[in-house]
Amino acid sequence: MLTNTEENYIKAIYHLSVDNKTVRTNAISEVMNTTPASVSDMLKKLSDKSYIYYEKYQGVSLTKKGKTEALQVVRKHRLWEVFLVEKLNFNWDEVHEIAEQLEHIQSKLLIERLDDFLDNPTSDPHGDPIPNAKGEMPVLRQVLLSELEVNGKAKVMGMKEHSPAFLQYLDKLGISIGSAVKVTDRVVFDASVELKVNDKKTMVVSHEVAKNILVSPID
Amino acid sequence: MLTNTEENYIKAIYHLSVDNKTVRTNAISEVMNTTPASVSDMLKKLSDKSYIYYEKYQGVSLTKKGKTEALQVVRKHRLWEVFLVEKLNFNWDEVHEIAEQLEHIQSKLLIERLDDFLDNPTSDPHGDPIPNAKGEMPVLRQVLLSELEVNGKAKVMGMKEHSPAFLQYLDKLGISIGSAVKVTDRVVFDASVELKVNDKKTMVVSHEVAKNILVSPID
DNA sequence: AAAGTAATTTAGAGGGATCTAAACTTAGGG
DNA sequence: CCCTAAGTTTAGATCCCTCTAAATTACTTT
Missing domain, CATH: 2.30.30.90 (Ferrous iron transport protein A (FeoA))
Known part of the structure; x- marks a missing residue:
């Protein structure tokens, strides 16, 4: 079981992982609003738990396990955003903060029910794709x-x-x-x-x- | 701003406060699943922040401020329970755990929107009354x-x-x-x-x- | 009213997450 | 090719919440 903070780190690494390049400590500290020192500590912990590949001074990347975890958090975040906009009439640019909190609610069943309630959306109000329950990203039609x-x-x-x-x-x-x-x-x-x-x-x-x-x- | 844990303690004290009697340390430790020692620590903290009246060895009661806080948490908990049962088709006896998590989401606006979305219910699926935004308990018709x-x-x-x-x-x-x-x-x-x-x-x-x-x- | 028991608090410690300051590694420019 | 600046890690500390063990207070019972 991951703590909220661990989930946030893994999600940050996921979002920073473009074109398979390794993610740097400083980049993480920036998006997480913490110090590089705090990031180093956390990377050691996540590496011990096999969520990331980590070599000192060389940056990190997600393991299979880490990526799965990240995709679940992203899925939850985006589903909640759909809920906030579609059902509670929030504007698409007001929902991020709240979804940041909601994404950490732990209940598989809740998310599946929410997904159904929202008619299994494939993208969130910002147009970003929503991974399915298995963590597969839908291919968005362009x-x-x-x-x-x-x-x-x-x-x-x-x-x-x-x-x-x-x-x-x-x-x-x-x-x-x-x-x-x-x-x-x-x-x-x-x-x-x-x-x-x-x-x-x-x-x-x-x-x-x-x-x-x-x-x-x-x- | 209260931590989740502080909110949980205040809520526990609220629920244990029947007929104005003072709430005992042991009673709190029991419902919170912690040791009396942990409770003592927390009581000191909550007292410093004026959420409770606290005299060593004499038990505690909520201040006005503490009661307001407690009622907001109870309101959130019960509104989310209504949501889970009415909208996501949960059974009334499955929702408590999830509502325990959802009750800590911080956003006044969210709760007001949720309240409207649910048509301003006055009681939750267990029949317990839902305080309004001002923290007033509705008088349930019997x-x-x-x-x-x-x-x-x-x-x-x-x-x-x-x-x-x-x-x-x-x-x-x-x-x-x-x-x-x-x-x-x-x-x-x-x-x-x-x-x-x-x-x-x-x-x-x-x-x-x-x-x-x-x-x-x-x- | 003294003794024994139950309830409560204090002391000391640990895990999680964070920080600052200092030390270390890497890589690019002279 | 070395040296410095930028990036990163380590060391040491703090805050929050928790624990166990020991000390203290309150209550009950005789």
């Missing part, structure tokens, strides 16, 4: 922003065009990977798209631009 | 078991008749204060009542008996 129906919400996953001009333009609009977008209207005349970014800014982009933005619909 | 409609659920609150014969009879039936009862049928001929006790045993009691059992309906 479409072009130009293909999203009116009132459809989605999360920006990437761009098809990579020219500096295009990227700078998106930057100016405030659109980046991870942005939440909602199509509010589509102009029939030229297929340009009116959308809301991160629930705040409303703007119009041309069909040409929309065709180059990959998004993942949020049910 | 009726006689003989007056409860068919399919009505209620909690046994007390008896009108106190003769040993009557009490022994109830004992044999497995009916006591706190029992959950559900009226499954009423015989028109003699108004005797068929009921289920604690979701398990089904039995029939005469109208005469039903007239002497006070119950509080669970919505």
Whole structure:
């Protein structure tokens, strides 16, 4: 049985593990808001319990066991976020703190019941995928922003065009990977798209631009 | 800000405070599953923070501040129990452990939203009253078991008749204060009542008996 | 009212999580 | 290729909660 803190460390390591690179002590201390010294202590403990591979001064990575654990925490966090937004009418940007607490509630049965109650969602309100009970990440279907129906919400996953001009333009609009977008209207005349970014800014982009933005619909 | 443990102690003291008598160290250690020594330590701390009145060797009682705190925890616990039973289809006797964890989630807003989502219930699945946001306990309406409609659920609150014969009879039936009862049928001929006790045993009691059992309906 | 027993508190210690300060390792720049 | 700066670990301490064992207080019983 893991303590809340141990779960948080494992989750942090999971989120910091991009492209199989080893995760550094300082990076962990930053996201956890602790000192590197505290992280070192904890890494030793997690290594003893075989949740991570750890070589002094070389950074860490999750073992199979650690990854399984991390995915369960992520699953719980994201399911609770869906609950807060869908059922309790929270805004998608208000739910993180509360889900940070709820994710540590221990009860397998509770999570399965919650999952059913929420109709087994595959992504959370931010558009992030929800691992299933076995810890498998669903493959999110991706479409072009130009293909999203009116009132459809989605999360920006990437761009098809990579020219500096295009990227700078998106930057100016405030659109980046991870942005939440909602199509509010589509102009029939030229297929340009009116959308809301991160629930705040409303703007119009041309069909040409929309065709180059990959998004993942949020049910 | 209270720790989970402090909240649990305060809640325990609250539940042990019947008829204004002082609560003893041993009693607390028993319900908390700790040693009296641990309790003594904690009492000193809670006293320093003015949640309790505490004189060595004399037992403790809650201050205004402590009582307010206790009622908030009780409110959260009972609201979550309603959620688990009403929304996630748990059985009323499976929810306590999980609610013990959920009651410590910190977010005023969450609890108010949950309360609304559940249609502001006044009692939990066990029939215990739910304090409102100000910490006021609702006065539960009490009726006689003989007056409860068919399919009505209620909690046994007390008896009108106190003769040993009557009490022994109830004992044999497995009916006591706190029992959950559900009226499954009423015989028109003699108004005797068929009921289920604690979701398990089904039995029939005469109208005469039903007239002497006070119950509080669970919505 | 004294003695014995039960309840309670204190003393001392340990595990978990954190910190600061100091020591150590790694890697990049001169 | 060495040296320094950045990154990391160790040492030593603190806070929270718990324990066991010993000391103290309160209560009961004769």
